[in-house]
Amino acid sequence: MSAFSNRVHDYLSGLQSRITQAIEAADGRAVFRRDDWHKAAGEPLQGAGSTRILEGGAVFERAGIGLSQVRGPRLPPSATQHRPELEGSPFEAMGVSLVFHPLNPYVPTVHMNVRMISAGHPGTEPVCWFGGGMDLTPYYGFDEDCQHFHRTCRDALAPFGDDTYPRFKAWCDDYFFNRHRGEARGIGGIFYDDFVGGGAEQGLALTRAVGEAFLQAYLPIVERRAATPWGERERQHQLHRRGRYVEFNLVWDRGTHFGLQSGGRTESILLSMPPLVAWQYQRQPEPGSPEARLTEHFLVPRAWV
């Protein structure tokens, strides 16, 4: 690993620890289980990771956050479309990815990911590119929560140019969309891929900006909603909406789908699955209800800030 890769990895590892601790503190009861893993020698990719998973908490029904770092002898074709000069070169990929599923249906599910790929033929300076983002999936919508989440994302991206937030926001709306339902997965956030920008240092700065913004974007919403009383009606609504989350991740999410089909670590990839999910034929919320308002008002791409 180059010195730069080490710096990125150190940042990601620290980020995972800090988020883990903050989520344990917010939960107040459960702790993350730690599962460190290594890719056995002889597998196509070498690498290691640390999966942290909390299940059955007071606030979080299932919360998973994984750190992974893999190396391969040859960059896959899917990654060289825009970089033909790197075809077949050795590469390294690392990232932190999380999905938190709260128990209380008034607390939204959240997803965040930051990752770096670097590749280069031996004897040349490696090229680094970055991807990631965060997005929020409420079961009951609140304008102030959406505004807070998007404002935090916007402020985090401000140092990278005025057009960065609008661009990454639109990218997120486009990516996290259940096309077979004609419906957004959530209220969006930011998403970016293949970011090279002003070089590796700026990529790391972007990674830090997103990573540091995450708890600021999410925890105030958790604190605001965690004590809201809920019952069977809200629970059923949440379980069925979680079905849309599963549909998105297994049908549309390129990382999940590609990971499962290409021999990735299944249990780490499926950290994103909700703990309990329901499907029902043509379930329709009552017109005018908060459940109907979710799809009509919130799950429609709009300018929140």
Added chain:
Amino acid sequence: MSAFSNRVHDYLSGLQSRITQAIEAADGRAVFRRDDWHKAAGEPLQGAGSTRILEGGAVFERAGIGLSQVRGPRLPPSATQHRPELEGSPFEAMGVSLVFHPLNPYVPTVHMNVRMISAGHPGTEPVCWFGGGMDLTPYYGFDEDCQHFHRTCRDALAPFGDDTYPRFKAWCDDYFFNRHRGEARGIGGIFYDDFVGGGAEQGLALTRAVGEAFLQAYLPIVERRAATPWGERERQHQLHRRGRYVEFNLVWDRGTHFGLQSGGRTESILLSMPPLVAWQYQRQPEPGSPEARLTEHFLVPRAWV
């Protein structure tokens, strides 16, 4: 529609009705809701269907069976790989597809499908090909159930040659396999695709043979297991195993995946989803338990008859 297509459609429609009635009788409490639909003019495919769904029954927690028939002006490229002479020709597709999810974890989930595609350039005799099969997914395995299911499949296929059952059985084992888990979806059955055989009449005969065998293959197992007492342990096991069913259908099943990505009728395609599903990190059954025996003994392709 040609006279032959009419005959196939009549058979499929009758099959749907008979299965629906038999399942209602077996359930003893719930009835199927009927939802007839039409593709609006102007959509890429013309067609109609009848979706029947039973939810919250005494025996079946969710049981869906759909009949559909669509026509299109141009056969999709995925269907013309083996038939380049039909490229771009008008086509018709029809089928019955079902998935039944019982409430009692001792009763297995079952899937059955029979379908026909016919295509031909105007003024030529259309070519018909057939696909389908049935397979069983137990949560607790019983050798006699697996043997009965496979014996019924084998006997149904006997008129089509001695090699038909072994071929379709191996195809089923290969197709219904969760590659990311290294695990079969269930205990198999039969699966076939692109069957032309001795022409359209033989294809219809095969469709009838599979259709008629279905209730014989499944209902005796339902009757044998439906009164088995079960509790929270069995329920939790069932909910987690259902997660594998979701994973297969959304990640690997070509029909589901292609249907959702190409604008099929979402609620009809997702009839196959279980009513309630759970995920948990690295859930492992106790060594030596019936839950462990499921994966070790039953979810491994083997000769049942």
